[in-house]
Amino acid sequence: MFGKVLRAILPAFVLFSLAAPASASPPDAPIASEWRNPSNSVHIRIDNCGGAVCGTITWASDKAIADAKRGGTNSLVGTRLFRDLKPAGQGKWSGKVFVPDIRQTFSGTIQFQDGDKMVGKGCVLFGIICKAQTWSRVR
Template sequence: MAPFPLALTLAAALFAGAEPPAPTLWRNPSNTVHVRAAPCGNGGMCATVVWASEKAKADARRGGTDPLIGTQLFQNFRIVRDGLWKGTVFVPDINQRFSGTVTVVDENTIVGKGCALLGTICKSQTWTRVQP
């Protein structure tokens, strides 16, 4: 899996409504990373890796992020309008930060999108809520 889409889409996993949601767990499409999205500082939302496959951990390690578990991938996401959030995404596989958005599809589905090079290169991914 390419590192850029992985982290970008994790951003999508953070937000499931107009108001900051209670802490929730989300998984990427390949189910190799789970993040816990929760409110953080000044009304923003953040997401921290709580589980990752061995491959995801190895990819992050090669990129300079070790350990992956406990790494905050999404920082200071704030609501722009109902169902749309903007913030910063950290991509551990390449040790880079990017501008990102999360669009809420429904309570169990979000789409994260991240862009680099002034919006000329963008990737998106659909994330799913991890059911208790």
């Protein structure tokens, strides 16, 4: 009985193994691409930064600038929002997320979806409490 089951599932296992090799590397991050947050109050540029991937603010609305200043971040444009991101799976990068409104840095990820969407996520308390935003590609 066990032999029949093994013969039945073995071909599917072999095909699955060939289709998705374990050594496959994640796709490159879309370097030099621009992204906007859901409220279109902040734009970032994804780039290589010292051997990792980062996201630097290139534009911010007056309200976003004022909110950041109230939180202690005096210069919002030019601030690295996503820092030290390293590959962490298919289209996913793990590193740090800076929140300018409260001047705090958290562990976080970005994950690219469908070429025009990026989900940025920051977590505290060992990943128990997280907040995510879906960013859209500007160019």
